[in-house]
Amino acid sequence: MMNPRRRERLLGLTALATLLFTPPLLLMADRIHGGLWLPVYLFVVWGLVIGLAAWLLEGHAED
């Protein structure tokens, strides 16, 4: 059984990633002039989310 705290954190991270990957927040990056910023934004957020997930899932000892 998964540690409830870790489960909550994982759900939180998924919610955060969903927010960052979808329009209202996405539009910020899209509105910056120059065009290339949207892919850059996506890759940076993606990398951060993966890093957080790795820290969350590997950083603590198995319960």
Add this chain to the structure above:
Amino acid sequence: MGSEWNVLIVAFGYLGLLFIIAAWADKRAAQRRSVISSPTVHALSIAVYCTAWTFYGSVGRAAEAGPGFLLIYLGPTLAMLLSPIIVRKMVRIAQAQRITSIADFISARYGKSSSLGALVAIIALIGITPYIALQLRAITESHAILTGRSDYPILMEAGRFWSDQSFWVALVLAVFIILFGARHLDASQRHEGMVAAVAFESLIKLAAFLAVGLFTLFVLFDGPNDLFSQVAATPSLAERLGLDAVPGGASGWIGMLVLAFLAFLTLPRQFQVLVVENVDERHINRAAWMFPLYLLAINIMVVPIAMAGLLLNSGSNPDSFVLTLPLGAGAQALSVFVFIGGLSAATGMMIVETIALSTMVSNQLAMPILLRSRWLRDAGSGVLARWLLAIRRLSIIGILMLGYAYHALIGNAYSLVTIGLVSFAAVAQFAPALLIGLYWPGANRWGVGCGMLAGILVWAWTLLIPGFARSGWLDDSFVEFGPYAIEWLRPQALFWLEGMDIYSHSLLWSLGSNLALLFGISMFTQASPLERTQAALFTGAMAPQLGPNLLPRGKTPTGALRTLLERYLGGEAARRVFTDHTVHNDSDTAAPELIERTEQALAGALGNASARVLVDSVVHGEAPDLDTLLGMLDSTQRILAMNRRLEQKSHELEEISAELRSANERLLELDRLKDEFVAMVSHELRTPLTSIRAFAEILRDSPNLPDEKRSHFLDVTVRESERLSRLIEEVLDLARLESGRLTLNPQHVDLVGLVHHSVDALSALHKTPNLQLDVDIHLPNAAVIGDPDRLEQVIINLLGNAVKFSNDAQPHIRLFLEQDQRGYRLGVEDNGVGISEDERERVFEKFHQIQYQEDGTVRPRPRGSGLGLPISRGIVAQLGGRLKVEDAPTLPGACLVMELPAAPSESTALKPTL
């Protein structure tokens, strides 16, 4: 350009390498030194998600639709973040129930329903065949580009399929899959060789893609800055990377994210590597971040390659930029490597997908039909096992050939991405059944079946048929204007819903109808008992206390089970099942555990639904069916509930009887008190009566008594009579007080005047010679509400008591009246022996002084009835005051204090009389 033969040799040499890797992994597995029991290998095997579609199609989509291509990978990233929760649960269920495929999973969840399993298998077959075709087409196209034939042959037209290498690739793959994917009959066993080969392929495709990317950035351009400054200088390119380039804009963006999220969990090959092939639940945690990292790595070069392709050779098909860029620069070796990478991506997908589909076809489609055949049922031991393997192998060939035929017939009409997305939307129809079934026990087979059926029909109408029309198979006017010009039925603008991209539009309607029917029908239909049990096992899978379902299933001889296993799985499997059970006689009744194990072993090979049918065919006789069992359970629960109610009632009865007992005790006590009271009253009455009678008899019998004696005796007689009548008066008062019939005449009384009057009266009554009586009153007046006669009675009683109990030699009494916040306190203290702490309440009991005397105190018996204080207390209480014993403030003896509330001012006092 490289010679065609060289390329073919390299390609088939690569497939040969896969054979070696798979054989090696299988051998290691046989030696119990598994190579795939590592979380990293698990994560790499999940990367079978990245097919030729990713390898070639991502660049094409990025070139056409900007950053939207990333959604196909962001969706799975979100799904993988949740995998330690969702996938872990599915793995646990799959291990407990020996699940072989997603069709088996859904069928098992909804009461091991064969028809539901068949429906899932058919949908998967229809939805995935184009996807397999897509892989073959990618191989053919890339090969044609590599060998310089821009016009690759349209294959079926002259029956020259044998000269088409994609046909041969399909055939070689079929051999590979049969060898490594359909070796065992037990499909719930892991295919170690296959997983190892797929993980290896994932590494190759990633390396090849990164190699092209680096080549593009650093050989074709001078690093990223050079490339991006050129892109920025070309506004038409820069615009392609904004959200405006994504079809459908914001809604299309979200629709695609949802589609990719759901498809990732429901694609048969993803279910295979995520759930069926999972060796260890703990690997999921590693894969949850490592697989998204893989996706990030394989996509990071997509944008540079797409931009470079558009800048350098904008004429060619963007789907093949990955290959045309190195080819155009003359990098032969890199081009071949890229071709191998694409081949890896395509074959990896085809291998896993075909295994998953063939398991479904054999277990969910062929088996239920075969089980109806009497001839097969009666066939000898092992025949069926051979049949099953043959069916599975044939279906592998069949599926690949179906893919080939689709590819050969209409494969060219669509871009790679389009075909892939159509497949995604088809398998997304499994998501409600799969995910909701995992958490909502109320979902049942009717809701799920109707939902999936409606979903797939809407999918066909909104995506598949328009696709056929667009490729020229059908007249496409109905797409434009609707069938029979019915406008609201237009496939890509259903119910006039326009302005969305076709995938979001299709997903909205198909998933919407799917969910609506799933919930709507589930809520109004009844699930069978078996289905309810399965639902509980699936939804509660993470709760450790839920064991396997060991309900008694009826009786069967163990021999029948053994025969069943031998016939369907062979002797070896039968021995494995029976190892833990010592069976002396085949006619013995089988234990429920053995029946369960047999069913699980069969389920691993044939799927849950067929296994259930087979075991039910030998378990029979007086078997209590589940309905009866549940009925028994219900009645047991009713009896338990009744027991609980009875227990509660008896508890209540106990309480009531305890109350009655205490009430009875109280009554007995009161009765005893009444008897005592009567005895005391009689005793008190008898004493004066006796003396009156004695003196009266003397007066009667002695007529010559001297006058003074006679008058003395008469005096005594009168005094005793007075005492008698006073006593009777007191008894009557007491009776009135206790029954509440004592009537008082409340009026304004001045307590000061009353006290003086009482003191005067006392002095007349008690002619005690040396009595010192101090009256300490410093108030001009003290208005209270009370009955003056009764109050005077109380005060006289208090004074009389004080006189009686004061020191006989030097009696000293002090009366005081003072005012406090609530009213007035009138106290009478004496210099007697006082009243001890525990006696203070008892002096208010009736006839208390009699007991006092019986205690053996040397005190001469004071005159009085012993009723004065109880009566006084009753009167004071009725006037709203209190009478109590306190420590005497100035004298050594006792002090009795009467507290009375002050009378309200005149105006308010008048009110009651109004």
